[in-house]
Amino acid sequence: MPPRKVRNTLALALLGLLLERPMHPYEMASTLRERHKGSTFKINPGSLYDTVESLAKHRWIEPVETVREGNRPERTVYAHTELGRQEFVAWLDELVREPVAEYPKFVAAVSYLGALGPERAADALEERARHLTERIDGAETALAETVGKGAPRLFMIEVEFVRHAWRAELDWARRTAAEIRSGALPWPENF
Structure with missing residues (x-):
């Protein structure tokens, strides 16, 4: 093509x-x-x-x-x-x-999370979780407002998708931060 x-x-x-x-x-x-x-x-x-x-x-x-x-x-x-x-x-x-490689910056940063050290990495993930929570709340408000004004749900379906993706990322960030804080995610000696 x-x-x-x-x-x-x-x-x-x-x-x-x-x-x-x-x-x-x-x-x-x-x-x-x-x-x-x-x-x-x-x-x-x-x-x-x-x-x-x-x-x-x-x-x-x-x-x-x-x-x-x-x-x-x-x-x-x-x-x-x-x-x-x-x-x-x-x-x-x-x-x-067709899924395509999009090279998100966050995934690139996560691949070197160890360089932050356990405390800073957990803090960063927890802060990201707070920002994601705000975005999810904003998406839910946008959906309610737009669909409430009579726009077809199909016009906002990508907002639903993004909200679900953010929820999955939020769950991962919280779980990983908790694993770091509890020591369940071992940190290499050389970091």
């Missing part, structure tokens, strides 16, 4: 939004924020507009109209092209089916 012309995951988010209806970039950004997608996609105006330009350049989306509301500037509304819809579905199918 030839390399995909657009690989930015923000493009995936924008293409997904355009399945619902044509939108202008400002509306895309607002919708992503309303749905708490900031933990899934890096959303900033510059990269969003660059991504829209790239999608249009590759003919995955196209302008369908220009609108003006009140004194606001004109805004270009975009929609999928047939090619864009096909590419989006193929890309999505590939991402769901």
